[in-house]
Amino acid sequence: xxxxxxxxxxxxxxxxxxxxxxxxTTLNGQxxxxxxxxxxxxxxxxxxxxxxxxxxxxxNMNAESRIRLQKLxxxxxxxxxxxxxxxxxxxxxxxxxxxxxxxxxGTASTLPPVVEYQxxxxxxxxxxxxxxxxxxxxxxxxxxxxDALPASYQRDIDQLRTDLAGKIPASQWDxxxxxxxxxxxxxxxxxxxxxxxxxLASFPAPMKDSLRDGISPLVDQLATIMxxxxxxxxxxxxxxxxxxxxxxxxxxAGPLRKLLEATRGKSPIAPNIERMQxxxxxxxxxxxxDPAADYNNTWSKVEQRWVSDKxxxxxxxxxxxxxxxxxxxxxxxxxxxxxxxxxxxxxxLAAQDQQAFDAVIFQVVLQxxxxxxxxGIAPGMPGGM
Numbered sequence: 001x002x003x004x005x006x007x008x009x010x011x012x013x014x015x016x017x018x019x020x021x022x023x024x025t026t027l028n029g030q031x032x033x034x035x036x037x038x039x040x041x042x043x044x045x046x047x048x049x050x051x052x053x054x055x056x057x058x059x060n061m062n063a064e065s066r067i068r069l070q071k072l073x074x075x076x077x078x079x080x081x082x083x084x085x086x087x088x089x090x091x092x093x094x095x096x097x098x099x100x101x102x103x104x105x106g107t108a109s110t111l112p113p114v115v116e117y118q119x120x121x122x123x124x125x126x127x128x129x130x131x132x133x134x135x136x137x138x139x140x141x142x143x144x145x146x147d148a149l150p151a152s153y154q155r156d157i158d159q160l161r162t163d164l165a166g167k168i169p170a171s172q173w174d175x176x177x178x179x180x181x182x183x184x185x186x187x188x189x190x191x192x193x194x195x196x197x198x199x200l201a202s203f204p205a206p207m208k209d210s211l212r213d214g215i216s217p218l219v220d221q222l223a224t225i226m227x228x229x230x231x232x233x234x235x236x237x238x239x240x241x242x243x244x245x246x247x248x249x250x251x252x253a254g255p256l257r258k259l260l261e262a263t264r265g266k267s268p269i270a271p272n273i274e275r276m277q278x279x280x281x282x283x284x285x286x287x288x289x290d291p292a293a294d295y296n297n298t299w300s301k302v303e304q305r306w307v308s309d310k311x312x313x314x315x316x317x318x319x320x321x322x323x324x325x326x327x328x329x330x331x332x333x334x335x336x337x338x339x340x341x342x343x344x345x346x347x348x349l350a351a352q353d354q355q356a357f358d359a360v361i362f363q364v365v366l367q368x369x370x371x372x373x374x375x376g377i378a379p380g381m382p383g384g385m
Contacts, residue, residue: 181223297309
């Protein structure tokens, strides 16, 4: 609709821009000077020097004037079609620019092409498994981690999904998803204030630029997923987890790959298959080491899938612990904490400048600083405090 209105205005402004007064002759020999402004049905529209307009049918013009009018009409139509095409191209370019996130220098960036997902196959050796995980995850395919699990592990997790969806009321579940949606809105709408916050003051400038360039498409896609209620209680309770992951993963693949490419090379401990030391000691056991990342784990084969022993050795207890954490976040016992978080998020959304945004962050640090330090997090205070 906006494009059509703009096109109409442009055509009205330009259709007679090159027109100049000419001498015209009617069928009865009467001559007059006027600018030809276009056709209205079978009548020619003329504008006199005083601004008044008149419509005269072609049948009432002499042969010479009629031929000239027909020629001018063809020229005007050709220019109009050319202008419409130019406006359409401009509208298409604007639409593409609107879907592309700006780079740090203000130019538009686009998502990298989505690489088709390659499923994991049975019978892979340990090195092939690790290489496949790194390759597919670097292409943005989160579902590779689900597909890498043994079938019994997948069933256990999906049963946990069913149990949690049955325990947690829909209103409670959707309220937490609503809170997460607000957090995504902060990342989406307040990104410049977040990047300018003293909380990130210790981040090197190149890393902040890469984050700014890479995180926007991912946040926008997460917002879309939230808006489409793909994580609602109704959706999650009725959809097997494997199917849900397969549905969401392709939507996140492009943005995730963009983020990974933007931050690639910025971290010295990023996974690198060439740097890893992978040794398979027999058909069912092996070790994976990455000294730069301080990673040194044994792996075992479970149901045709290689799994880190840190996961496999205590699978049942790890799964139960994850379920309890999940339930504590979505359950009623966390309502008070959720309300506090929502107050903070609402404050961040309401902030209109850096000072107001940092003031909210400052209050969070004062209230939660001791707890955050227990996890090794020490964010900077506004003003370098």
